[in-house]
Amino acid sequence: MAKKQFKSESKRLLDLMINSIYTHKEIFLRELISNASDAIDKLCFIALTDDKLGMTRSDFKIELHADKDSRILTIEDNGIGMDRDDLENNLGTIASSGSYKFKQEMEEKPDDIDIIGQFGVGFYSAFMVAKKITVITKKYGCDTAYCWESSGADGYTITETEKDGLGTKIILEIKDNTDEENYDEFLEQYRLQGLVKRYSDYIRYPIVMDMTKSRVKEETKDSEHPEYEDYTERETLNSMVPIWQRPKKDVTQDEYDKFYQEKFFAMEKPLRTIVTSVEGVVTYKALLYIPTSTPYDYYTKEYKKGLQLYSSGVLITDNCEELVPEHFRFVKGIVDTADLSLNISREMLQHDRHLLTIAKNLEKKVKNELTSMLKNKREDYETFFKAFGRQLKYGCVADYGMHKDELVDLLMFYSSTEKKPVTLAEYVDRMKEEQKFIYFATGENAAAIDALPQTELLRSKGYEILYCTEDVDEFTIQTLMSYKEKNFCSAMNDDLGIDSDEAPADEKESTALLTFVKETLGDKVAEVTASKKLVSHPVCLTAKGGISFEMEKYFNAVQPDSGMKAQRVLELNMNHSAVKTMESLVQTDIDKAKKYAEVLYCQALLIAGLPLENPSEYTDLVCSLM
Ligand code: ADP
Numbered sequence: 051m052a053k054k055q056f057k058s059e060s061k062r063l064l065d066l067m068i069n070s071i072y073t074h075k076e077i078f079l080r081e082l083i084s085n086a087s088d089a090i091d092k093l094c095f096i097a098l099t100d101d102k103l104g105m106t107r108s109d110f111k112i113e114l115h116a117d118k119d120s121r122i123l124t125i126e127d128n129g130i131g132m133d134r135d136d137l138e139n140n141l142g143t144i145a146s147s148g149s150y151k152f153k154q155e156m157e158e159k160p161d162d163i164d165i166i167g168q169f170g171v172g173f174y175s176a177f178m179v180a181k182k183i184t185v186i187t188k189k190y191g192c193d194t195a196y197c198w199e200s201s202g203a204d205g206y207t208i209t210e211t212e213k214d215g216l217g218t219k220i221i222l223e224i225k226d227n228t229d230e231e232n233y234d235e236f237l238e239q240y241r242l243q244g245l246v247k248r249y250s251d252y253i254r255y256p257i258v259m260d261m262t263k264s265r266v267k268e269e270t271k272d273s274e275h276p277e278y279e280d281y282t283e284r285e286t287l288n289s290m291v292p293i294w295q296r297p298k299k300d301v302t303q304d305e306y307d308k309f310y311q312e313k314f315f316a317m318e319k320p321l322r323t324i325v326t327s328v329e330g331v332v333t334y335k336a337l338l339y340i341p342t343s344t345p346y347d348y349y350t351k352e353y354k355k356g357l358q359l360y361s362s363g364v365l366i367t368d369n370c371e372e373l374v375p376e377h378f379r380f381v382k383g384i385v386d387t388a389d390l391s392l393n394i395s396r397e398m399l400q401h402d403r404h405l406l407t408i409a410k411n412l413e414k415k416v417k418n419e420l421t422s423m424l425k426n427k428r429e430d431y432e433t434f435f436k437a438f439g440r441q442l443k444y445g446c447v448a449d450y451g452m453h454k455d456e457l458v459d460l461l462m463f464y465s466s467t468e469k470k471p472v473t474l475a476e477y478v479d480r481m482k483e484e485q486k487f488i489y490f491a492t493g494e495n496a497a498a499i500d501a502l503p504q505t506e507l508l509r510s511k512g513y514e515i516l517y518c519t520e521d522v523d524e525f526t527i528q529t530l531m532s533y534k535e536k537n538f539c540s541a542m543n544d545d546l547g548i549d550s551d552e553a554p555a556d557e558k559e560s561t562a563l564l565t566f567v568k569e570t571l572g573d574k575v576a577e578v579t580a581s582k583k584l585v586s587h588p589v590c591l592t593a594k595g596g597i598s599f600e601m602e603k604y605f606n607a608v609q610p611d612s613g614m615k616a617q618r619v620l621e622l623n624m625n626h627s628a629v630k631t632m633e634s635l636v637q638t639d640i641d642k643a644k645k646y647a648e649v650l651y652c653q654a655l656l657i658a659g660l661p662l663e664n665p666s667e668y669t670d671l672v673c674s675l676m
Pocket of ligand 1: 081085086089127129130131132140141172173174218
């Protein structure tokens with residue numbers, strides 16, 4: 051049988067494993083046991099509907115066997131098994147992106163205990179301790195059994211073989227000891243027992259091993275010199291009670307954290323753990339986590355929302371989407387309920403009444419947790435909001451604003467006066483007595499908004515401004531419309547609802563100037579007004595009607611021919627020297643006055659972050675005035 055070569059990425063990974071200086075070689079056992087448990091999950095699920103299989107939940111187990119003389123350690127399961135294609139695809143290849151990233155991480159932090167599990171390269175970790183691996187396996191629905199064999203980097207073979215029963219047996223030929231490394235320990239029963247307890251205690255199927263023990267020989271029991279004899283006894287090494295089934299008081303936060311990191315391949319500890327146990331109309335236990343930071347694929351299609359769903363300890367699905375609302379899609383966790391019929395199909399799951407009730411309850415739980423974090427642990431909440439605030443804002447906008455009332459009090463916006471994120475409740479509490487609106491301003495970042503002339507008057511009045519720096523911010527505010535009966539008002543609006551303290555310029559003269567500028571600019575602007583909000587800047591642009599500049603920019607970016615255009619109002623600061631000069635030029639040099647009007651308009655566009663129609667014309671214009 052010709053040897054097949056590993057795909058090149060897999061080969062590199064293998065080299066890494068074989069020559070590994072990884073300090074926690076022992077985790078190979080956890081990885082193989084967890085694969086075995088996954089394989090049993092799959093067959094156990096099939097057993098629910100396939101009577102011919104003749105197996106029930108209690109028949110499933112994982113067996114360990116260690117033989118010091120032959121240096122063989124086996125891990126055997128009676129799970130789903132693999133056929134030739136599975137062996138080829140699962141054990142001959144690894145996702146190349148995964149392996150590359152893994153390699154980098156491993157080189158950076160060789161002591162990190164969880165790297166291996168995180169990259170789905172578990173099986174290969176066995177090469178850290180084994181010089182040869184044999185896999186004998188028979189798949190559900192398949193008559194032939196197969197044998198996969200490899201001694202590492204030089205490739206693998208797959209041959210047909212005989213095997214009783216379904217499942218997979220992994221046979222490891224443990225490496226010989228070296229000066230630096232002791233591999234014998236992986237053949238010691240007590241060491242193996244300890245490793246199972248430590249890493250795989252919550253595996254829901256029994257992990258059994260024949261333990262050799264010693265006892266006094268019956269016939270020498272009463273003698274002065276009792277003799278001892280060895281005997282073997284089969285022991286279940288794990289307690290099997292899943293962590294979410296254990297009473298909360300018996301589990302440490304550290305255990306919850308570890309479980310989270312292993313189960314959900316997370317690098318960090320969770321920000322919050324929510325444990326709940328409900329008995330009543332529906333009975334269930336749930337263990338939920340709020341992550342500390344945004345998963346790298348969170349805003350991509352790859353990210354799957356949902357909770358793992360178990361029914362009486364049997365895994366029904368890895369991602370039950372119905373259990374979490376879209377706006378809390380960052381929540382990870384597990385729900386275990388006895389109230390589901392076990393052979394429920396995916397389609398039925400979606401309409402299951404119990405499931406919907408559980409989902410509603412869990413949503414409330416998550417909301418309460420967030421609300422209490424906001425109230426009592428502001429720093430943590432800010433961490434949370436940094437990671438998932440955008441999600442909450444999307445949640446407000448989604449479904450025509452259906453969820454906005456539920457989410458509005460969890461939102462935060464950056465404040466011009468506090469220089470940090472604040473809630474709308476805090477804003478409204480601090481509003482000045484005469485202040486009519488909740489003001490907000492939109493821009494690339496806080497520094498850019500700080501510099502906007504449109505905000506000058508608001509600042510001079512001491513009004514707080516909320517900064518919208520993300521796409522979704524302005525849509526959120528548009529959806530909310532008001533908060534505690536206070537309407538929102540954009541700093542870019544033509545009417546800010548404020549009377550200026552400035553003495554109005556002579557009305558007649560200013561009307562003439564405004565008409566002159568409007569005629570000069572023509573259709574470029576909808577209106578030219580004497581500004582009430584400018585203090586030190588000569589001009590600014592504001593938007594009239596329903597479309598704001600940010601919406602114009604957004605829609606033109608996603609759909610360039612959308613034709614979406616905000617109505618531009620050019621506001622002039624009638625007290626500014628540049629405007630005054632233009633006014634006197636109207637009498638003495640009308641052409642120059644027109645150039646002034648054009649330049650001021652272009653400046654207003656630039657400040658609003660809108661593109662100039664013709665940049666080179668603008669620079670020529672400026673030069674002609676210099
Ligand atoms: P991961 O488990 O993260 O996918 P592994 O390298 O550990 O990565 O395993 C690769 C794949 O091989 C698994 O996803 C599974 O499909 C298959 N596999 C491994 N061990 C077993 C087993 N004991 N029984 C059935 N399939 C297995």
